[in-house]
Amino acid sequence: MKKFEELGLNESLLRAIGDLGFETPSEVQEKAIPLLLEKDTDIVALAQTGTGKTAAFGFPLIQKIDADNRNTQALILSPTRELCLQITNEIKLYSKYIKSLHTVAVYGGASITEQAREVKRGAQIIVATPGRMQDMINRGLVDISKIDFCVLDEADEMLNMGFYEDIVSILSTTPDEKCTWLFSATMPQEVARIAKEFMRKPLEITVGHKNSGSSTVSHEFYMVNARDRYEALKRLADANPDIFSVIFCRTKRDTQVVADKLIEDGYNAAALHGDLSQAQRDSVMKSFRNRQIQMLVATDVAARGIDVDNVTHVINYQLPDDIETYNHRSGRTGRAGKLGTSIVIITKSEIRKISAIEKVIKQKFEEKTIPSGIEICEIQLFHLANKIKDVEVDHGIDSYLPAIYEVLKDLSKEELIKKMVSVEFNRFINYYKKNRDLTAQTAGKDRKDASGFSSDGGAVRYFINIGSRDDFDWMTLKDFLRDTLGLGRDDVFKVDVKEGFSFFNTDAEHANAVLDTLNSMHLEGRRINVEISKNDGGSNNRRRDHNNRGGRRSESFGGGNKGGGRKEGSFERSSRRGEGREGRKGSGDRRPRRG
Template sequence: MNKFSQLGLSQVIVDNLEKLGFENPTPVQEKAIPLLLNQNPTDFIGLAQTGTGKTAAFGLPLIDLIEDNNSTQALVMAPTRELGQQIAVQLESFSKGIKSVNIEVVYGGAAITNQMKALKSPTQIIVATPGRLKDLINRRAVKLEKVQYVVLDEADEMLNMGFKEDIDEILSYTNEDRVTWLFSATMPNEVRKIVSKYMNNPLEVAVNTVQQSNKDITHQFVITKNNNKLAAIKRFLDLQPEMRAVMFCRTKWQTQEIADELGQLGYGVEALHGDLSQSQRDAVMKRFKTRSMQMLVATDVAARGIDVNDLTHVFNHTLPDQLESYTHRSGRTGRAGKKGVSMVFINPREGNKIKELEKKLNVSFERVEVPTLDELKSKRIHNWANIIVNTNVDQQSGDILNEVAHLFGNLSKEDLLKRLITTQLDHLTSGGGEEDNLNEAYGGSPDKRDRGKFNRYFINVGSIDGLTKADLVHYMADISGIERRYFGDITMQKNRSYVDIDSGKDRGISLKFEGIEIDGRAIRVNKDDQGPSGGFGGGSDKGGFKKKKRKDRPRPDKRRDGGRRSGRGRR
């Protein structure tokens, strides 16, 4: 038996819920729906976390309470357009077949003229973001005099986003005898002020509070330096390639920068923030929901309304300014009975923030270690091998193989596989100057080397030479004898690159590249502040590193003619 039928809902709604596959109400629905139906009219407060079924908790009784007339009777306000769209879609599915209920959703980022045209039809329920609704009121496209029900969904987040004045103005256009239903994950002082100002003896339901709703979420934290956070995150992504995650950052700039850097390294990552157009945001979310990417990097504001039920992880690159917002972040995972992980990356001086979170939100955090490079190797190679085995062979591969087969000489299958595996392992140990151990103790680790002391070097090799950043570091390390872990940031351009090298390890590196050629082009490596020194013309698309003989080579300070020396090549 469908338990929704026991809550007092009309038969047409119960039938719709059965068709949608809803049989058992969530705790907030089970408690809120009978109260809102039987105690009508009443002000109401629902305290529940994201993902607990709040939309149905207010949406089902709201639809049943709508009268058969053409006036706008209900207003639902949400903090973001994504959440507003999701609410409208759910309300429409709940009310299918009920001719007296028409629902329109309005939000910024879309043509206001189209929304004004839609609102000319009788609209009983309007779902809106505060900013756009205020614009429509000012254009006289919306009339709220007959609104009987106002729903403030995720009220705490709307106030965090600065909509307090907009809400005050909007509510001033409604009748004083309307009722207000407020839903929120937390009850900070600003929300209490709303309750005090606009609500009269509200009924309250508090279910799935922080400690209850997070029972399926494991809260973890990692201690690492700020400039090692991205390297640490990469290792978790490498360790669990099946992971689906959202990572939260504080600023739009940081969000885009991290997404760009991870994308350039080959990770399936995209950014979601307020500077994207609506069509761009929709496209990003579509790709994320269809599993075309592994991780979404988002700001708190942009992530409001994200409705993805199978997220395995939530990463907090930085903690939110208001610790209550951590509840919204972590609530993105651990939904629908599935387990999830919410991981916080802190620097050694932020341990007190974890303790504050534990105390304020009544959750327990587990400290975890960043995987070392050695721990990642077997996992990385295993995943890579599976990809190779399951790759469909391209029709052109045979012709290309015939062209390059002579380069492999008499290498056995085992020798060839060892070299392929080595190139994969290089990606774990190059391209970022990463230390093997990225973990820190509270207060920091004074024994670790100062990674801020780097010298920047120019090399006249770039992407046109068919190299990746990892290839370049591998080659430079091979020629110079400097271990790959002492290489830092790399900027690769078409025919040149810039490489940071530990200042304690770079002595004489320029001299070690004297006599090196790529297909007859002399290679030059020198400090960037010295400027490039000749021979920096376009690269070669053939690759083929060659090292000239060093025998009888004149000293650099005695060489005046700039001529090239000949000798046997070295790969």
């Protein structure tokens, strides 16, 4: 892999890159930067969200701008206010050593007069949302008739949001001889039409496959009865104690309802949708970026442009109407090379949609069962133990310790640990011991009994003390275990990775080999510990072949569709009826509130 110094960037940019701590370029940066620096050309770059596209066009753009000329030379269009501000801030950081270069953000929800004044003072680069830019052009407040560069960032998102006419009008105002750089995660027809109409023999860069999902995102689905959708969401949150997630709903109303119920049930949650004021949106996003909110419930439109690092999960509480939107959703996690998980909660009637998504994103889903109460209690117990082990002691408590020792002096070490863990853990036991299994029953499959254990006992579930902090997701951990143990492709299953530990299943015949082999190993100097878990992780069946449930696979969700009139890659619109109202009439017993 190349270094930034090998891409042809000048000294001022390399100094800024060093200050930011960037070491090696991402794939899209390595491909785009030398190409854009070498020649004046149009370019179409297809890369998933979170792959470093801003730097890929920002670095060469800054280097090509004449900082001594105060006229506007470049326009960057982005879909949302949040992304507009983010790009502006990044461009300013990249150009920090070029004192006479000015970048101005132009977006709705702020004073258009003040933005026009900033542009008039001299803005070589304007970063704008399409609606506000069109408004400023109509009022004669900005002149882009002589720009040299136009960048369309997240082009597919802008067009999905209905900005096609604005973009066409804006591009028609710019000179024909400018360079147009189009960056997009996918290549729908509208984006291709823009490229054909306004670009001259554009070069194409593709990172990954067109319209495919990111390799850093694993995909899971959970099938439940419609009435259990909200309860399933809560269990998935409890089964991932360190969750930092975006939860997608179809409508503004459903978004607010789900967020309100999560808050009422003790989760750190908030809603993000179009009915919020700009001040409310800013407040929610600030809390989310600061991780004061763990579960952000959002509509697709409101979530456009969210760029927050370290999102662990994207949860599709309801599937969107088209596959491209699913791809955008899943792109909110697994960013900057980190691992992420995209979860889908579906009912039996929606199973055909999974096959359609797989075909487009070129990745397989793992079918999983909603964790039982016993499994969640076990996960929370190990999470608490890890939390206690890793906590940093504040020595401000030292003066109180003698009195505390006196109170606890009659307890043995074992009794003290039991009581300390029970203070936090009993609430999960009390809540989940009376809750039923949520996984939708499928024909021909044994169902767990009320205790959460499989009826035939043919599989063994294990706890292992390695997890996502060791750079494993379920796929890489499964491969590691299979290769280490010398087992077949399907002999390790039900792999569930948490931050500091994980669970997995094998058939009972492999139990002795698993314990003997893994308990004698070390990983990066740390001893691996494997124990048999008391819970089987749901049904001990391996992943079911959901592609052979009848009917051929199709990118649309209408079966045969004899008329052939539905748009390729779109979900069946009628599936929206009746969805999104599950779980509103009381969620049963309240989950124990988080401390």
